Amino acid sequence: MIRLSQYFLPTVKEDPAEAQIVSHKLMLRAGMIRQASAGIYSWLPLGLRVLKKVEKIVREEQDVAGAQEILMPTIQSAELWKESGRYNGYGKEMLRILDRHQREMLYGPTNEELITDIFRQTLRSYKDLPKILYHIQWKFRDEVRPRFGVMRGREFLMKDSYSFDIDKIRARQSYNRMFVSYLRTFAKLGLRAIPMQADTGPIGGNLSHEFIILAETGESEVFCDKKYLNFDPLAEKLTYENNLEKIVERWTSEYAATDEKHIVAKEKELGSSLLHARGIEVGHIFYFGKKYSKAMGVTIAGPKEEPIIPEMGSYGIGVSRLVGAIIEASHDHAGIIWPDTVSPFSCGILNLRINDQNCCKTCEDLAIKLEKCGHEVLYDDRDETAGNKFAVMDLVGLPWQIVVGPRGLKNGVVELKRRDTGERNELSIDSIIEKLSPKN
């Protein structure tokens, strides 16, 4: 149990002037983040809890898909980027650095070169493949106008995976594997993401999908068939035992494209079935074949000792951006409404009379019982008005609120409120424990 009286949760009543979009406003107001410098944020305890939950879900789904976690550093040598030919072309978004010996370094915006170098140093045989390696690490892109809080920051947390295969067919299988894992990941996060045909930009290659959350405040202009609104990943068997190609076929069967890839003629055909909307990019996957492996001279030995240049793909999820995206998709006038899977705490307890022994004892007993059945509890034991407590608890958006006051306790009840529906019920302590216990 965390006691709010001691917790570092600097909430703010008014909308901060620096923020334009709702997720940025709410993250500042709910004491989740503070700006350190333009486009660079410190994560305070409440924000960090959410970031870690998102990260955990992303990690679990990578592991289930058979990807293996490593951790590459943030600072890279420019040498590798010269080998791949991207160093000069990458533009001003790359943060370039000279170290004390005047060596050219950079803060990694992505890791194709470094992972290819690791592969080159360590793997020798076709027997070592397939391999999908991933890491979750801070990246830096020196945006000319960072804005929208963590949605378009300069320093951001990204999960990036890299696949290595011996031929095109198997590379496509790895691509499908990551495609399905992304559907599963976003569904677990309580988000509806639509895979759309996308431009490959500086990563390269000719096959690429962006996973897009529809949201008015999204930066991307997107075009898709309204049929996608009825696609439900939770209703489908998105497991790796199934035919992955069929799943990918189904999810790419209708028209869906980002701004750079949209085709006006197709949209005219669709007519009223066309959805022209704005969206937030939360994932982006690429197949680019031998672009890096060839440029960096990677070969492994095939079954007959013949040299094979591996086929590669890369797969990114914006972990810190997702925190903002989830809030964009799930909030109301009073504050954030966390999906259960990523909520910083599952349950808040509001003590309306902190100098009443019975209230205090009830709250603490309740917290202990809830923790025993797996809940994470934030206990508002502050010397504040009931109004302030209600407002803060709505703002920080925990799924369940339990209000404990002297009047209810006289009748043996406390109030249970569900944040998303607003439903309230007066219940006994035992009924609350039963209701909030995990079902078998």
Next chain:
Amino acid sequence: MIRLSQYFLPTVKEDPAEAQIVSHKLMLRAGMIRQASAGIYSWLPLGLRVLKKVEKIVREEQDVAGAQEILMPTIQSAELWKESGRYNGYGKEMLRILDRHQREMLYGPTNEELITDIFRQTLRSYKDLPKILYHIQWKFRDEVRPRFGVMRGREFLMKDSYSFDIDKIRARQSYNRMFVSYLRTFAKLGLRAIPMQADTGPIGGNLSHEFIILAETGESEVFCDKKYLNFDPLAEKLTYENNLEKIVERWTSEYAATDEKHIVAKEKELGSSLLHARGIEVGHIFYFGKKYSKAMGVTIAGPKEEPIIPEMGSYGIGVSRLVGAIIEASHDHAGIIWPDTVSPFSCGILNLRINDQNCCKTCEDLAIKLEKCGHEVLYDDRDETAGNKFAVMDLVGLPWQIVVGPRGLKNGVVELKRRDTGERNELSIDSIIEKLSPKN
């Protein structure tokens, strides 16, 4: 269960030429890390597992001590460092960066300024104190000669905590709290760390202790009373309910100092009781009063609305360095010997005959049973010689090895080996499960 045949574990037989000390050699040989550029490493799956275990113990002990976790960014604005007066003086170890708008930025080597700025933005009243905030984040120090692998790298993972108090007495209590938490942390990691009087360097202040592991390959020259060799943190009640000042008094009662602080006269007095040795710094704590809060103009309101400038301290643990330090303290000619608390897997299963159905079934059943009682299993199912399997398992240093071969299975037994003692026993599967089950 992780199958070694698919695991990304690029082990190496021979000592790499680039490594001088045993931990660096073994981390490269055991496929834990690979160099990305001078003093900068990528952590491969096995290394990352250990890094995360160390991080987890450090985090748990911070949480138990009442510190609250946040996450500050790696890139900071130079402005804050100009406010504190450290920007120009810090020297070439600071990695200085110009962003695309020619703003002066830097890769944080430490975070006193940034945390003070967060405090200044968010806290207003003496009621908000005491607070101890910490984060676990990558730091960069541009060492002129990075060496010894992760022991003295340029990009490294550090846990740094910062305490804020309203007066000197309470600040000292926070210092004691972190002192005790460090004793607990290092003991849990299987290390014997001696707190020594230390120089405060660029952090500042006049009270400071380094926590030192004795090791021949250590970079620090240290001087201490041999009595410390008999101090055992595991035998003492290092809990926060006890009088923390007494614990600190006891652990600082004998002479112990680093090179910069040692006193020749005292050492002469000690005579044969003096230990003059080499050590590895794994933690460093500082009390520096108002150095940063005053320079950066931080005040909070006291009980009578009077302005109070908070008293601060900072407390660092080298998380990535610890991985190397643990290996320096625990290895033999055959490889690493992990303490149980940080081992990447608790148990290795060696299948000596992968084309024998009975061997395979026994190994897989065993793995499932061990996982059910909380073990993490690395299963060597590779098509390799027995000798290679023994060598790799000894190299990667898991506490328990279980060798499954057709000869033993005929008699219903497999071999259980303890890595640290080398003790071997032939046991039935049931006996192994019983022996390796957690005791109540």
